[in-house]
Amino acid sequence: MQPFLTLVRRELGSCYVSLIGYVIVAAVQFLLGLSFVIVLRALVNKPFDVPVTEAFFNNGLFWLVMLLAPPIITMRTFALEKYSGTYETLMTTPVGDFQVVLAKFTGALCFFMSAWLPLLAYPFLLKRFSVDLSLVDTGAVGGTFTGIFLFGALYISLGCFASSLTRNQIIAAMLAIVFGLGLFLLSYLTFIIPPKPGWQSAALQHVSMIEHMRDFTRGTVDTRHVAYYLSLTALFLFLTLKVVESRRWK
């Protein structure tokens, strides 16, 4: 446990001492702020029939952040250590491979979530300055954060996996973006393919992240969605572990 916590601390620390960490935080804040403004302007002009959180996520900027931030956060996890050689010093300490993988994942996920924290201020801002106090529902905010967390966990684990495959950070980021985007674009199949009764449509509904996020932002935390994200996260962590272990395959 001790080496795990030590590693998580270092992973988090390395995010906050590097310029790239602050660039990510700044970019996320900028894009989220922009979405907030867009949502606000929409609110001012006409009555809103969907929760504010849903309007917020329906914005393209939200997805831009969701899809781009994790690969950039995770690209360094393994690739940089392999490139600089510190991977060798790390892997020759009495720390298990699984601890290393889990620590890198946890560190990156904590950093990712910390970039979203200022979002919590938005509901308060809304409440403070709007007449209609029922506008922001705590459940919806909680659901949104659960969704962001689950989505983040999946994409961070995917990013870790991509990073473990190479020693080049750029390649790691590209791989993660391509995989991630591919996974996300499955959502659009539900829009493109005309819905017809049958298992195909049902299956597509289940992998549609846009659908998932709509539920989350409405405050509905569906266990099916939770299971979907958690199992995929576990899968990618498992694959990462196997890549890390492959060094010791004969």
Next chain:
Amino acid sequence: MSATPMIEVENLTKRYGGRAAVRDLTFTVQRGEIVGFLGQNGAGKTTTMRMLSCFMPATSGTARVAGFDVFTQADEVRRRIGYMPEGNPLHLEMRVREYLKFRARLKGLSVGRSRDRVDIVTEQCGLGDVANKVIGTLSGGYRQRVGLADALVHEPELIILDEPTKNLDAHLTRAVRQLIKDVSKDRTVFISSHLLPEVELTCTRVIIIHQGAIRESGTLDELQRKMSAGQQVIAELAAPVPDLREAWERMAEVEHFDISAAEGSFHRCSLTPRAGVDLRSQVFELAKSRGWQLRELTRTRHSLEDIFVHVTKREQEEG
């Protein structure tokens, strides 16, 4: 202190694809020894060290550190070794103290213990002045010390250093070498190097590896003795070159000679004897009978470099 050797390597082989980086390595390092692992670039030094430090497995053969198998009991082995890989990779964005503490904690030391140990190694490696500096801003010599301090921080029984003085200038090399000597007093040290003076000055025993196989191993004295068969005699004589040439050609015990001009009428002759004969008395007799002035007559001791070149050349000729 138990009697098990610190390192026991038996028939260790590592293949990358079809090519063997290390072939059938067998050697033992006793506790308390400082062993130099000498070889040209690409001889298999780093591969061997990576296998010993449990970073990669061997294709076949076994290696044990302090009695623990490096493959099946990797955690036990890792706890007992301080390993500094080639190129001394460090987290450049961290501060020296912070880094050492991180490493100490990673190696399982408690908070209090890691604080004490970091204080000790900081002192030991002369890092007191730079303890709060960012590693990336330090010079090569200091970085090397940080790497060494990291290898020492958990009080390992065995220290494995891969090319510890690579890319350092002469002054820093000397400082780092002294540091290695200091820390090796109560530990076993296994150093790899392609630099001969390095090994000659620090190590008690040398293992020479060439093209993935051990060519020679022993203390420096043992190697000297083995090589003494080919010890050269240097003679400086005042005589014309043709006369000298003729005299050496006639002397049956001289296998090979080399004449170069020295100051004045003197010429410096390096004579390689056949079958380990000591040529000195013969040379003296010759000079006396010809009436040549003789101002130097010595038998060279082989430097490690000669031994190394000899050993690796033999291999190339055989190959």
